[in-house]
Every structure is written in C-alpha cells, then in structure tokens.
Amino acid sequence: MRACVLVEGGPCPPCEERAAIRHQIKQLEEEITKLKAKDDTLRTTINAFHDPFTHKFPPEIASHILQLSLPILNDGEHEREAVNERWSAEWATPLTLGSVCRQWRQLAWATPDLWTTLYLKIHPSMMSSTAESLPGLLHEWLGRSGVLPLTIHFFHGYGDQDVYTSSLEGGPTIKDTRMDETLEVATCLVIDILNLHSGQWRNLNLTARADIFERFSSSGKPKQLVTLDLTSTPVGESPVTVPKFLMDSVLNPIRLKLTEFPLTSINIFWANITHATFSSIAAEEGLDFLRRASSLEFYRVSMYDSDDIGFINPILHPRLRSLDLSGGRLENVLEAINLPSLETWSMDMNFRNTVMTMLSLLVRSGCRLKVLNLNELRLTSEDDEDFDTLLESIPSLERIGLSSVFGESSDLVFAILTRIFCSAPGSSDISGETPTSESFLPYLQVIECTPDGHATLFSWDSILELYRRDHQRSLTLKVFVTDIDIPDETALQLLQITEEGADLQIFNLTEGGDFLQKFRKRRCTQDV
Numbered sequence: 001m002r003a004c005v006l007v008e009g010g011p012c013p014p015c016e017e018r019a020a021i022r023h024q025i026k027q028l029e030e031e032i033t034k035l036k037a038k039d040d041t042l043r044t045t046i047n048a049f050h051d052p053f054t055h056k057f058p059p060e061i062a063s064h065i066l067q068l069s070l071p072i073l074n075d076g077e078h079e080r081e082a083v084n085e086r087w088s089a090e091w092a093t094p095l096t097l098g099s100v101c102r103q104w105r106q107l108a109w110a111t112p113d114l115w116t117t118l119y120l121k122i123h124p125s126m127m128s129s130t131a132e133s134l135p136g137l138l139h140e141w142l143g144r145s146g147v148l149p150l151t152i153h154f155f156h157g158y159g160d161q162d163v164y165t166s167s168l169e170g171g172p173t174i175k176d177t178r179m180d181e182t183l184e185v186a187t188c189l190v191i192d193i194l195n196l197h198s199g200q201w202r203n204l205n206l207t208a209r210a211d212i213f214e215r216f217s218s219s220g221k222p223k224q225l226v227t228l229d230l231t232s233t234p235v236g237e238s239p240v241t242v243p244k245f246l247m248d249s250v251l252n253p254i255r256l257k258l259t260e261f262p263l264t265s266i267n268i269f270w271a272n273i274t275h276a277t278f279s280s281i282a283a284e285e286g287l288d289f290l291r292r293a294s295s296l297e298f299y300r301v302s303m304y305d306s307d308d309i310g311f312i313n314p315i316l317h318p319r320l321r322s323l324d325l326s327g328g329r330l331e332n333v334l335e336a337i338n339l340p341s342l343e344t345w346s347m348d349m350n351f352r353n354t355v356m357t358m359l360s361l362l363v364r365s366g367c368r369l370k371v372l373n374l375n376e377l378r379l380t381s382e383d384d385e386d387f388d389t390l391l392e393s394i395p396s397l398e399r400i401g402l403s404s405v406f407g408e409s410s411d412l413v414f415a416i417l418t419r420i421f422c423s424a425p426g427s428s429d430i431s432g433e434t435p436t437s438e439s440f441l442p443y444l445q446v447i448e449c450t451p452d453g454h455a456t457l458f459s460w461d462s463i464l465e466l467y468r469r470d471h472q473r474s475l476t477l478k479v480f481v482t483d484i485d486i487p488d489e490t491a492l493q494l495l496q497i498t499e500e501g502a503d504l505q506i507f508n509l510t511e512g513g514d515f516l517q518k519f520r521k522r523r524c525t526q527d528v
Contacts, residue, residue: 040102047101063111066097070114112146122187123157131182135189142197149202149224152194156187156208157233191215198222198247205229210243218247225251230266231259263289271295278302283333284309290337291315300324300346306332314338314364323347326375331357339365346373346401355386362393369394373401391416397441403450414458420444420475421466450480460490467497467504476503482510491519 004015011019057065070093094115098108108114118141122131142150191212199220206213210232228251232243244265252269257277263285270289275298278286283306290296297319309332316338323339324346334357342365347358362369372394391397402416419440449458463477484506486494495516498504506515 044102047103059107059110062107063113066108066111067113069093069097070117109144112144112148115141115145116148117151117153118142119153120190121155121157122183122190123155124183126183128182131186134186135193138190138193142193145200147200150197150200151203151205152201153205154190154194154208156206156212187212188215199224201225203227203229206245207231207233209233210241213243213245216245216247218249221249222247222251225253227255227257228253228266228268229257230261232261234260274298276300280304283327287315287333287336290317290320294319296320298322301326303327303330303333306330309333309336316340324373330354334358334361337361340367342367342369344371344373345369346375348376349374355390359386359390359393362390368396370396371399371401372397373403375401375403377402377404387416388419391441395442398443399446399448400441400444401448401450414462417447417458417463417466417477420447422469444475446476446478448478448480451482460486460494463504464490464493464497467502474503476505478505478507480507480509481515482508484508484510484515486515488519491516492523495520 004011010016094108097114098105118138120134120138122134195217198218199222201222202224203226204222205227206216206229208231213230213232230243230245242265243261245261246265246267250267250269252272254272255275256268256273258266258281259279263278263281270292271294273293274295276289276293276296277300278289279302281301281303283303286301286303287309290299294317296317299320299322301324303325304327306327306329314335314337319341320339321341322344323342325333326346326348327333330348331354334354339361347354349355486506494504494506498516504516507513508515508518
C-alpha cells in the first residue's frame with residue numbers, strides 16, 4: 001500500500017493507529033521468540049534433571065543403550081525371515097529416539113550404529129510429498145551411518161499389483177500420470193543413492209518387479225556382502241520378464257535367498273555360499289548349484305521338473321548338514337545326491353515311492369541323522385512296513401516332526417507313537433541305564449506333531465492311554481494345532497498327566513500360547 005500522507009504531510013488518524021498496532025505486534029512477536037528460546041533452554045535443563053541416563057552416563061554407554069532399543073527382526077537361525085508388518089512401525093526407531101530432546105538427538109546423530117539398518121518401501125499409495133522427500137531423507141540417513149556395513153530392506157510394489165500396502169501415510173491410492181512420474185523419479189534417485197553405498201552392503205534384501213533389479217549396480221566392489229535376498233514380484237497380467245541382478249563385479253555372499261529368481265540371472269561366486277534358500281527352481285538347476293556350492297551347509301529348496309534330471313552319478317556333497325526339500329515328485333532328486341554329513345532333513349511326503357527312495361539315500365550316504373521333519377504326510381496303511389523300516393534305519397534320531405494334510409495318516413502316526421512310547425524293554429530309560437540297540441529310536445528326545453486344517457494325527461483319548469501305560473519313554477511330545485476342540489474333561493486328564501511328570505505340550509497356533517497353561521489358569525479363576 002502507498003503511504004497515507006495528508007496535505008499537512010502526516011498520515012490520517014486510522015493509518016496512524018494501525019501503524020501503532022503493527023509496532024506493538026512486532027514487539028510481541030519478538031518477545032514470543034525470546035520466550036520460545038528460553039522455553040527450549042528450560043526444557044533442556046529439565047531433561048538434564050529428569051533424564052535417567054543420557055546426562056549421567058558417558059556418551060559411549062548412553063549410545064550403547066540407544067542401540068539396544070533397536071528392533072531385532074532376524075528370527076531365523078539360518079536366514080532372515082520374511083519381514084512382517086511390524087517393520088512399518090519400527091523402521092523409524094532412530095528418528096523416534098532423536099525426537100525426544102536436543103541431547104538425545106545429538107547423541108542419536110553421533111551414533112552411526114543406529115543408522116545401519118534401512119527399511120525402504122515405494123508403492124503406488126505413497127503420498128507425492130513423501131516420494132519427493134524420500135531421496136533427501138535416504139541420503140541423510142545413510143550419511144549418518146558413516147562407513148559401517150549396511151542392512152537394507154528395499155520393497156518396491158508398483159504397477160497394477162501393489163504387493164505391499166501403505167501403513168505409514170494412509171493416503172488414497174493415486175495413479176495419475178503426475179504421480180507415476182513422481183514415483184519413477186523417486187525410484188531412480190533412491191537406487192542411485194543405494195548404488196553409491198554398495199561398498200557398505202552387508203545384508204541386501206530386495207523385493208521388486210523384474211525391471212527394477214536391472215537398475216542396481218556397484219560403484220564400489222561389495223566386499224562386505226554377506227546376505228543376498230532377491231524376490232521378484234509379478235506385475236498384473238503383463239508378460240513375464242526375467243529379472244537380472246548383474247553387478248559390475250562378481251558378488252561373494254555367504255547366504256543366498258532367491259524367490260522366483262533364476263540362478264542364471266546373477267553373477268555370484270558359488271564356492272563360499274554356506275546357506276541357500278531357493279523357491280520354485282528347476283530340479284536340474286538346483287542340483288547343479290549343489291554340485292558347485294562346495295561350502296554349502298544349509299539348503300532349503302522348492303523344485304519342479306524333477307523328471308528331467310540328467311545326472312548319471314550321484315552328486316557327493318561332504319559338507320551339507322541341513323536339507324529342506326519340497327516340490328513335486330522328488331524321487332529322482334534323492335537318487336541324484338549323496339550327503340554323508342546330513343544331520344537335519346525336512347521332506348515333503350506326498351508320494352508313495354518317497355519312503356524307499358529316502359531309505360536308499362540314507363544307506364548310500366551313511367549319515368548320522370539327528371532331526372527328521374516329514375511334511376504333508378499322506379501315507380496309507382500300505383506304507384506301514386516301509387515307514388517302519390525307514391525309522392528303524394535311523395537309530396540316531398533325536399527329534400521328529402510330523403505334519404499331516406489328510407486324516408488318512410492318523411492311524412500310521414498313532415502306530416509310530418505307540419512304538420516310541422512302548423518299545424523300550426523293561427524300564428531301562430526310567431532307571432537311568434543307557435538305551436539298548438533293541439529300542440525303537442533310543443535317542444529320541446522330542447516329537448512334534450502338526451495337523452493341517454481339520455486333519456487329526458491321533459485322538460486325545462489314545463494319547464491318555466499311551467501315557468498311562470507302565471512302560472513309557474522319557475520323551476517331549478509337542479502338538480501344534482490350529483482349531484482346538486478338547487472337552488474340559490479330557491483337558492483335565494491331560495493336565496493331570498503333565499502334573500504327574502509327562503512332558504506334553506499343546507500349542508494353539510490360532511490364538512497363541514500353551515493350551516494347558518491357559519486351561520490351568522481358567523480353572524484357578526473359576527475355583528476362586
């Protein structure tokens with residue numbers, strides 16, 4: 001506005017009054033700014049009095065305490081388990097710690113270990129403002145990690161099929177051209193930043209469509225890479241594109257996990273891999289990997305096309321200790337391998353001839369098996385003799401896991417339990433004597449049973465009968481069930497035999513927790 005000047009050269013009364021008011025407002029704003037600064041100083045002083053450790057411990061100890069507050073998401077003994085929904089609430093823990101107060105923020109920023117794990121997700125329902133700010137946030141995050149090794153979880157759900165739903169922004173899904181361009185630019189910038197830090201990659205977990213993998217490259221040799229986890233996701237009904245993850249230098253991980261990802265699409269030095277997990281891989285390709293991965297100790301693989309195996313002589317692998325095998329007909333796969341060091345074996349039992357083929361592998365390998373997990377148990381009464389022969393050939397077993405798909409396996413499983421509980425001559429185990437070679441599975445310590453769906457592995461009345469017999473074996477019986485339908489009378493009897501010393505554990509997979517413990521608490525509440 002132009003200045004108000006009367007003929008005499010001064011402002012009009014309203015303008016003069018308004019100028020005075022504006023001057024007062026300016027003074028008040030300056031006073032508020034001073035008060036806010038003083039308030040911040042007082043808050044810092046208050047934190048110094050009330051903070052239980054940051055202001056009292058040396059920075060090294062306080063920094064270590066902050067590190068202990070980070071979420072632990074590695075639940076697997078051999079590999080990283082799939083990251084579930086909890087990551088969305090916990091990935092920003094370092095930012096939460098830094099928002100407590102000024103000193104916590106300074107401490108968090110000066111602790112590189114807090115910034116070495118990154119969970120990054122780009123999806124169609126992401127807000128435009130979030131996508132635009134993501135590269136800057138990522139650059140700042142990784143900058144605070146210093147030169148420490150990085151664990152990166154990168155999810156990219158994009159296109160017609162959004163595999164990962166939004167849990168942070170909660171905004172509407174926007175699929176207009178402008179938003180697509182924003183996500184595309186954000187994706188390119190994010191991958192460029194990750195590539196710049198390739199020399200720090202330690203655990204790299206990528207879930208994306210096929211063409212996203214091709215954008216990754218290594219500006220520096222990933223010498224620190226230990227775990228590589230690649231999952232290729234489809235995009236609507238578009239033609240299948242073969243994903244490729246070809247770095248400038250040969251990768252040398254120790255742990256490798258591939259889901260819908262062919263081995264021929266990565267350049268890896270196979271000899272140092274000790275843990276491998278493959279999903280949906282051709283049988284011949286999976287066996288060829290076993291032949292080349294001379295250091296492999298843990299192998300979980302789902303195979304197909306096992307009828308096309310062209311190996312003449314069995315592949316001898318002297319170091320493999322754990323094998324988890326699933327897929328279609330696996331008899332040809334078992335005939336193609338020799339595993340003298342095998343200790344843990346998980347196997348799908350969905351075809352009749354599998355039992356004798358397993359026995360052939362055990363005899364050929366001469367291994368001392370300790371853990372046997374039989375999944376999708378579909379054996380019939382005609383297989384009883386062969387199955388008994390298989391178990392009798394593994395006297396070294398310490399743990400058995402049985403799961404059933406159909407109720408037709410219930411009689412067979414009950415027969416196995418009967419032999420286990422009642423085969424020991426006399427009471428040798430109870431008196432503390434060394435088990436004899438005549439015992440059935442003399443070193444068995446745990447047996448786990450998991451019915452699938454509405455199938456039953458045995459009746460609870462039969463379990464009660466087994467435990468009430470005179471000649472029992474000291475054994476832990478774990479039963480995992482999804483739908484518990486145990487009458488209170490039966491539950492009370494099961495509780496009684498556990499109180500008498502029987503090691504029986506019933507876990508409810510639907511509701512969670514120990515069924516017998518919850519039943520005991522409910523009875524105590526009713527009594528009170």
